Amino acid sequence: MRMNAVSLRLPRPFISDHPLPWLLPLIAILVVFALYPFFYNIWLSAHEFIPRKRGLDFVGFDNWVKLFADPRMWNALWVTLFYTGVCLAIEVTLGMAIALLIDSDDPGFGILRGLLTLTLVIPPAITGMMFLLMEDAQFGIIAAFLGDVGLIAPQTAILAEPSLALWGVVVADVWQWTPFMVLIFVAGLRALPSDPYESAMIDGASGWQTFYRLTLPMMGKVIAIAVLIRGIDLFRMFDYVFVMTSGGPGTATYTLSLYAWQQTFSFIKWGYGATISLFALFIVLLVAHLFVSLTKVRW
């Protein structure tokens, strides 16, 4: 191999055994797109854009003080955590149930699994628009159906009711992302060994016992990875609320990402927006670290 490389007269870095030349492109990408923005954000959080001066002023820890005293931020954090928890619970449960149903080699199930990827290729903003229309009090099929079966009053504007709006957004998320969980779980289920199941069958275990005692423990790591990936994704949810509710009614669906975006881009408070983003990052890192430790996920 080395002989071939020399004979081609490649530059020295391309024939080096040292890992550095091979890692450099990745390091460069990391520095440009992750480390620099991260440290710039930290710097920015100690400054604020002053429109009249057309520049940034040093404000020290003012943005952090403001952050912890800001009831809108705490509300947004609560909404984000609630939304993340609810969506995760539904998507994991539904995802596992559907995965168990379609974990089969019978004809047609392969196509069924392929069809599940369809929702994943739709941009979330488009999904938001679809559900915005479907949940509309006058034009929406979901609102009409729920009204007909008596679950809500006829012609209820789901996304304008404080008690319903977040659930209206959850429905869109669950519809789009449950198939993602299904695909991960199906992949996990199909990789499970068959021996324990044969033993369970011989011992006369029921379906529930088999699931609870065998499938669930053996799928633990897969579930943990799926929850971690999806949880991080859910925590930074922006598209659905931006399109469907603008954070309303009032602040009922204001997520942390939407609030950070609004402060940064609508009100040109770059320093405060950066502070909210950093705070969100710290929470994600903290929760992810705790989760990884508790579930003993090995990377």
Next chain:
Amino acid sequence: MNNGDRKLYLASVVDRYVRGQIDRRAFLRTAGKLGLGAGMLGVSSLVPFGGRGGFISPAAAQTIQYSDDMTAWLKETAKPFAGQTVRLATESTPPSNAINSALKPYFEEATGIKVEIEVLPLEQVLQKLTLDVASGLGTYDLYYLDQSWMASFSGDVIDPREKYAAKPDLAMPNYNFDDFLPALVDGISMYDGIMVGVPYDIPIFIQMYRKDVYDELGLKVPATMGEFLANAQAIQKAKGPSIYGTTGQMKSGHYSLECDWTAWLWGHGGSVFGPDGKFAGNDDQGLAAIAYWQKLKENMPSGVTSWTWDGQGQSVGQGLAGQVLSWGEFFPSWDNPESSKVSGLMEAAVPPKADALRTVSETGYGEIPGVGHQGGSSLAVSKYSKSQDAAWLFAQWATAQETQVYITVLGGGTGPTRSSVYDDARVKANAKPGIAGTTRHLDAVRETIANHMGSEPDLPEWAEISNDTIPVELGRFWAGEYDSPKAVMDSIKDKVDGIIAG
């Protein structure tokens, strides 16, 4: 056939084509005989209703042919700038869409100047302009300026009147600044004695109603706020819930909710600010406005609290509302028989008279009370631009009488900012019911601008106050989170005064 007759004949041909009285082939044949080029044949078909940008009529686009004078002036004046590029970041508005999709090739061909237009959501326009002025890089040569940003950007642009006087070799003949509607110049272009930009577009609240419903119920066009409410109640009682008394754009946290609020506030003698610069929406007039709005809402579809102007426009277009006080630029789309259920059924009128109206001196930050809430914009040349002269040529062309006429007849629903455009024969020729891109609402628009226009205050904090503080708290009110109008207005006062105090 002289030029004027030819244009009128063209308008008639377009009208027949839009009505389906002649087919596309016959239309093109006739247009060809009139000497039209084929440059506009590739113009896109109807754009679905979205934002406040409206649609572009492909038939009307094929009638575009600038005067020889305009072409000759552009060719001669632009010679030194051929090959330069001018950039504009703009919201999706009727003039920007018409220029970007149909008119721009003409300017580029005549001048050799390349034009790049970025059509963005309003908040992204603000962000890009803020970055541009903060860096002083001059990435954008032209600024699309919402009327509420005049205070913020007044120091970053070139006063167009000064430019016109200082560079006579670049001054468009007969450009005529006096042709711009005076109320608009004051309301959307001036700040502290500086003309920040040239009046570009004027979306404004007018009254629009279903004539068939009015005739059936024997209603007359409301002249007062009380009559507007009474008509809404009468329609609701007789036709609801298939047709509601009125409709709204009351989505929580959205600027559209603030727009509706100001119309009712001003219409009841209130104002956002008092002369002391403090929030005044919680005074007696402000509370009367909310009480009125509550009664009005009883006659609206329940979905209004989840609709911005998009939903409001669609609700009327789908025949759900008997009357509305809203953006006049909706009107042409409602007359489009292909996308509307109320084509030919709507009529336009000036807004109902305010119960009382504060003077500018009784308000703060240059706020001008008036039931006809306006959301106008200006086009300005950046003082950081490296192609200022080329940009100035484009700005003149884009706001010239001839261009505004084409923008208007293309059907996007624009409110022209020049007086002469309202009187132009081509514009008047389109003032017919039941055709896409009708201009028959423009008389009401013009009168509203002159006598009923309301303008929001000018202060740097207004973007936050109007896009967040007020619509979020009003959204909470409509969602039942406040006990009373007084509670929500007091809460808004605390927040707004706090923001201004820093």
